[in-house]
Amino acid sequence: MHDVVEDSDYTLEDIENMFNPNIARLIDGLTKISGVVSIESSMQLENYRKMLLTISDDVRVILIKLADRLHNMRTMQAMPAHKQLKIASETLFIYAPLAHRLGLFRIKTELEDISLKYTEPEMFEDLSNKMEELVNKDFEYFNKFTRTISEELKKAGLEFEFKKRTKSIFSIRRKMRNQHISFEEVYDKYAIRIILDSKLANEKSDCWKAYSVITENYNPNPSRLRDWISSPKSNGYESLHSTVMGPEGHWIEVQIRTKRMDDIAENGFAAHWKYKEDSSGSNQLDSWLRRIREFLDNPDNDSEDFIDNFKMNLFSSEIFVFTPRGEMVTLPKGATALDFAFDVHSEVGAHCLGTKVNGKLVPLSSPLKSGDQIEVLTSMKQEPKEDWLSFVKTGKAKQRIRQSLKKEKQLITGQGQMTLxxxxxxxxxxxxxxxxxxxxxxxxxxxxxxLFYKVGLGVIDNKKLREYARETAGLVNYFKRRIVKSTYAKQKPLSKEATKDLMLVFGTDEHEMEYTLAKCCNPVPGDRVFGFVTTAEGLKVHRDDCPNAVLLQSRFANRTLKAKWIDKKGSFATINLLIEGMDRIGLVNDVTKVISSELSLNIKAISFAVDDGLFTGQVTIEVSDKVALTDTITNINQLEGISTVSRVGKFG
Known part of the structure; x- marks a missing residue:
């Protein structure tokens, strides 16, 4: 039904009338996502942001979208290879991590495996065959291990069932790539899962009882114990993991959980509705959704910042630390003491002066580890510093620091403007x-x-401003002396005859000086121009839009002069025109007729070239002023077949 609004004449109002407002809202959310993510266009950063806005509005929208994406992945065999690759890449980038973050293990695993099938087809086929052989080969080993502990678990009064979990093909490939190992060197290709039938009140004690039974029969690896029962993952995952030395000297992973925990582990957020009142994991997930909404709603975050933060929350492992009161806080692995302060409250982080970890003072940049207890020391005189951005990890901390620095900079800039x-x-x-x-x-x-900011900071002080004032006051006199003394001019200035009616004045006092016109931009009377004193050729006049203007005015500002035309008669400047269009008989004749006969201008050079019916012409003419140049361009543009006429610099 989610395609009805897009593919038919039915509207959201029709859906609401036929069903109910909740259904209509879900359809609306899916329609918004479809507008953002399509098979025809690659997903861009800003589009991810728009799509994820739907998460905290109603997470069911994403659940439906994930199911829709899984269906698409299962049925894209007939698509062209490039589309298969694009969709598979999108799935690995956003959909599979989203499924993982929402605890949808089965969906996440299938999305990853199908994606690998299209991104690395040969590797997928090879690993699939090897895993199939391994499963058949190790069937007896699995039975031998479970027989040994089955009786002991029954003696302990536990009701249970065994499951054999095979590591996904994608997970094996990722481990091979990340650790640079072969298939044979991946030792945790499968695990034994013990599912206990326990009452809610007895869940934790039963899991630890089962752990005790297993470790009494098989030696555990202490470094491989993972307790997600006492501290569930933020996606709600609860389980007790251990690696033990099994029969025949092989390491084997054992996962212990209850039926409720297994349901949530397999179905994630979708299963939380059944255990809402009893599940501590759902609170963690709700907290994560709130953080996503806070980050999305902040207008100061650009798309790249958002995606960096979001991906960190999707992929990063988590640590569990504690406040002085013993309250547990979940943070991404690698988070610092300052990240903890901002997680407690934005104002606590902003005014954080120092932190104590396990009773000892540590730098704000110190990475935290699970089990740490942190006390934050604050002072209202403390404000966020720019160097904090170099070591904080969480999006919340970065966002708050940037906001504070932006406000501070705006304040200093305003004060600096008034001071200047x-x-x-x-x-x-x-x-x-x-x-x-x-x-x-x-x-x-x-x-x-x-400029205002540096004045406000005091970087540009009275001394530097006085230096500027002295150079400005003596600028015109300096240029006058420099031009008079210059004997190295390689370019002859315009003659008195040519300039008797032409006058350019320079500086605020409008001094008349000798000058030459720069060949890089060929100024004509009427152009907006400025003067620039060269080291060997005296004063050169450039157009304001000269290709070299930005460089000259920024790097040699003290050698530039304001210039102004006083009269615009009697002189000629050489101008190059580029003419393009459709070729036809008599075109060149028409162009020369406009220039020579109608406008009475002198043509100094002309060349035309034709390629596949299209021509490119280059014409060099002499014009007296900007009006004449504008008339020339306008009249040529009106000729049949002409597409563009533009003024350019030198040809060739």
Whole structure:
């Protein structure tokens, strides 16, 4: 029914009327996901964020979507190979980890195995065959192990059943790749699972009783004991794991759990509804969903931050630490003492001055381990520091630190702007946009906000501002002396005859100086321009949009001059035009007619080339001002077959 709204004329209102609001809400959530995740387009980071918004609204939407994805994976044999690979990769990246995080072990395992079938088909086939041989071969070994402990478990008054769990093909492949080992070197290919039929009140004691029976008969490996009964995983998983030396000297993993625990382990969140009042694991899962919602709702987080944090929560192992009151806190493996402080409360983390772990003072960056008891020392004078971001691990801590640093920077920037305006006034300079931009260039900064921030911090102080003021005051005089003394000019300035009606003035006092036009951008009268003093060729005039303008004005701001046209008559500049379009008979003649006959301009060079019916033309002309140039481009553009006419720099 989840495809009805998309594939028919029925609306959500129709669904609500025919069924109920809850069903309509689920369908709406699935429709939103379908709009984000489709077989036709790869899932992008922002799309993951939108999809995961549905989790904390109603986790059943994701449960249905996971079931839908599993059905798609089972039935995509006929798809093209590239689509199979794309869908399998998406599944491994987001759907399988989601199933794991929600405790849906069977779905997660099948999604991973089918994905491996399409991402590494030869490896999948090889491992499948080897596992099939192994299962048949070790059947007697399994029976021998269970016979030994079966009678002892019965004597202990326990009701139970044995299950043999075979490690998934994907898990074996991952272990081989991560540990660089062969198939034969993977020792935990299967495990013995002991499922106890216990009352809720006796679950923990019965599990430990069974553990005692097993370890009395087989020697355990102490380093391989995993107690998820006392501290369930955040996806609700509860079990007691141990590795023992079995018959014939082989290590074998034993998993002990009750029927209730096994149901939750296999079916995850879907099984919590049956045990809601009794399950401590569901509280852990609810807490995780709340953290996801908090992170999603924060507008300051970009998509990459979100995915990094979300994947960490999906894939990371967990540690269990304690507050001074003995309350347990679950954190990702690798979390620091400062992460703990932020997990307790955002304000506790923000004002964290130090931490005590097991009664000893430790740095805020100290990684925690399971069993640690942490006390947070705070001070209202303490504020988040930028270097904290280099060692915190959790999304909550990073989010809160960035928010605080952003607010602090905004405050300092505002104060810096007011301070700069006061200081410029003392130096008899106006805080105009132009002057502010000159200051930005002078100090080699990116934008005015960075300037205000550095003034607010005191990095740019009175001494540096006075240096700028002195250089600004003496700038024009310096350029005048530099140009007069320059005897190295390689480019002859425009003659008096050519410039009798043309005047450019420079600086705030509008001084007239000798100059040459830069060939990199070929300015013409009417263009927005600026002057730049070269080391050997005197004053060069560049267009404001010259390709070199940004470099010159940012790196050599003290050698640039404001320039202004006073008169726009009597001089000619050489301009290059690039003309493109569809070829036809008489096209070149029409172009030259517009330039020479209609506009009376001089053509200095012309060349046209044709390729498969499309032409590219290059024309060099002389124009007196920007108006003439604009008219030329407009008139040529109106010719039949012309697609573009643009002004460019040098050809070739």
């Amino acid at each position: 305006e006061r200081k410029l006034k003392v130096l008899k300079l106006k805080a105009t946009h132009s002057n502010i931009q000159k200051l930005v260039n002078f100090f080699g900064l990116k934008n005015p906000d960075e």
